[in-house]
Amino acid sequence: MAEIIVVTSGKGGVGKTTTSASVAVGLARRGKRVVVIDFDVGLRNLDLIMGCERRVVYDFVNVIQGECTLKQALIKDKRLDNLFVLAASQTRDKDALTKEGVEGVLNGLKEMDFEYIVCDSPAGIEKGAFLAMYFADRAVVVVNPEVSSVRDSDRILGLLASKTRHAETGERAVAQHLLLTRYNPERVQRGDMMSIADVQEILGLDVLGVVPESDTVLAGSNAGTPVILDAASHAGQAYDDAVARLLGETVPMRFTDAQKKGFLTRLFGG
Amino acid sequence: MGIFDFLKPRAPNSASLAKERLRIIVAQERAQRGAPDYLPTLRRELLEVLRKYVNVDPEAIQVKLSQEGGHELLELSVALPDKPGR
Numbered sequence: 001m002a003e004i005i006v007v008t009s010g011k012g013g014v015g016k017t018t019t020s021a022s023v024a025v026g027l028a029r030r031g032k033r034v035v036v037i038d039f040d041v042g043l044r045n046l047d048l049i050m051g052c053e054r055r056v057v058y059d060f061v062n063v064i065q066g067e068c069t070l071k072q073a074l075i076k077d078k079r080l081d082n083l084f085v086l087a088a089s090q091t092r093d094k095d096a097l098t099k100e101g102v103e104g105v106l107n108g109l110k111e112m113d114f115e116y117i118v119c120d121s122p123a124g125i126e127k128g129a130f131l132a133m134y135f136a137d138r139a140v141v142v143v144n145p146e147v148s149s150v151r152d153s154d155r156i157l158g159l160l161a162s163k164t165r166h167a168e169t170g171e172r173a174v175a176q177h178l179l180l181t182r183y184n185p186e187r188v189q190r191g192d193m194m195s196i197a198d199v200q201e202i203l204g205l206d207v208l209g210v211v212p213e214s215d216t217v218l219a220g221s222n223a224g225t226p227v228i229l230d231a232a233s234h235a236g237q238a239y240d241d242a243v244a245r246l247l248g249e250t251v252p253m254r255f256t257d258a259q260k261k262g263f264l265t266r267l268f269g270g
Numbered sequence: 271m272g273i274f275d276f277l278k279p280r281a282p283n284s285a286s287l288a289k290e291r292l293r294i295i296v297a298q299e300r301a302q303r304g305a306p307d308y309l310p311t312l313r314r315e316l317l318e319v320l321r322k323y324v325n326v327d328p329e330a331i332q333v334k335l336s337q338e339g340g341h342e343l344l345e346l347s348v349a350l351p352d353k354p355g356r
Contacts, residue, residue: 147288154296158303191283198289202296 002110004117005246006136008160010152012123014144015181018217020120021049022228022236023140026243028083029228032115035074037105038088039132040122041096047087050077051224061089063108064101070108079229084114094127102131125159135165138175140208140246144182145194153178154203177208179242184213189258196256209242211235212255305335316346324350 007020017038024036037060038046047053058073063086077083086105089096109117121132133139139160143153160174161167167174180199187193200206211217216233220226228239234255241251302309313333320326330349335342 147292150292151295151299154299158300162304188285191285194285194288198285202289202292 002114002117003138004106004119004136005138005140006119006121006133007140007142008121008129008133008156009123009142009149010125010129010156011144011149014142014149015211015217016123016142017046017049017120018221018227019140019142019179019181019211019239020046020118021226022239023243023246024050024083024116024118025077025080025226025228026240027116027118027246028077028080030243030247031082033082033113034116034118035084035086035109035114036118036120037086038120039097039128040088040120041094041128042088042090042092043122044088044090046120047075047085048224049221049226050085052077052085052087053224056087059087059089060105061091061096063105064097070105070112097128097131099131099134103135106135125155130159130163133160133164133174136160136174137166138177138246140177140179141205142179142181143199143203145180145188145196145199146182150194150199150202157203157205176205177246178203178205179209179211180207181211182213183210183256185256185258196253208245209238210253210256211238211242301334309333309335320348326351 005023007016007023009016020036024034028034036046036050038044039060040046041061044056044059047056052075055075058068060073062068063070063073073086074084075087077085106117119132119136122128133156141153141156141160143149157176160176164174166172178199180196183196184193188195196207196210212234214227214233214235216230217227217235220230220233220236227233227236228243230236238255241254244251313331316333317326317328317331320331326348330351332345332347334345334347336345337343
């Protein structure tokens with residue numbers, strides 16, 4: 001039985017697509033059959049982050065409108081055999097995605113024996129974001145330790161609790177997780193940035209993972225290689241820890257404390 | 271950085287300021303969640319009516335919808351100014 005995971009946030013630019021790509025790769029690297037879907041119709045970008053932008057022939061909307069089969073639209077990852085990407089359409093038609101259409105695609109993917117369906121939500125709370133979260137079993141809310149992101153996340157948590165299929169049927173609640181990204185322990189120590197505990201307290205939810213602010217995230221985007229594949233990157237390792245926790249493992253937090261400055265660094269600056 | 275800087279009172283750091291502001295606005299927005307969409311309009315129209323008689327501040331009107339027992343309760347409170355002006 002496939003689990004549907006939505007990666008959402010409300011605010012744009014906090015790291016939803018970066019997170020979707022790394023979570024999908026992390027799950028696939030652990031042997032799971034994974035598909036990651038870009039719900040940002042009109043502003044397709046997951047393909048770039050996954051490094052498959054030149055192999056997009058058919059997209060999500062083509063499948064919904066019956067212009068191709070689901071199998072034709074799935075792009076197989078070059079690095080992992082059990083990972084597939086479904087690209088968003090570049091159409092400007094906002095009504096291209098429908099609830100029935102999305103449900104049909106998700107059911108089709110379940111029949112293809114995928115274990116995890118990762119939905120990369122667009123920013124905002126419009127139709128695309130609504131449909132990305134509607135069928136979810138689990139939600140990863142990406143949040144930056146910054147006022148507008150935290151407020152928008154709270155709004156999204158409210159929608160997850162009311163505007164999803166699980167909420168409407170009353171069957172069960174959508175499992176909610178916070179993923180703190182762009183975290184800078186040095187700035188937290190100086191009192192310039194809210195801490196993990198601050199964000200957890202305001203939103204009333206524990207964090208699934210904390211991804212430190214890192215140059216390697218941009219480097220990964222530049223290359224079309226999800227940062228989780230960069231073994232030397234702290235951000236990549238933090239994503240891998242988060243994936244482990246998503247699968248129920250207990251893993252201690254890393255990279256969340258400020259680096260102690262050595263004597264020479266203090267003396268000469270660093 | 272001057273050598274007497276430590277004598278100056280330190281400004282509260284910006285992270286705690288952020289946390290405090292968020293705590294208030296998030297609590298306020300959660301309280302409004304699930305409330306009918308007409309509440310903001312109702313509040314605005316009430317304010318217009320009241321202003322025909324008293325010069326009240328927009329922040330002086332509180333419209334709150336709560337559950338009490340088996341029914342919903344619409345609570346309205348208006349803080350009147352010290353000297354009612356016209």
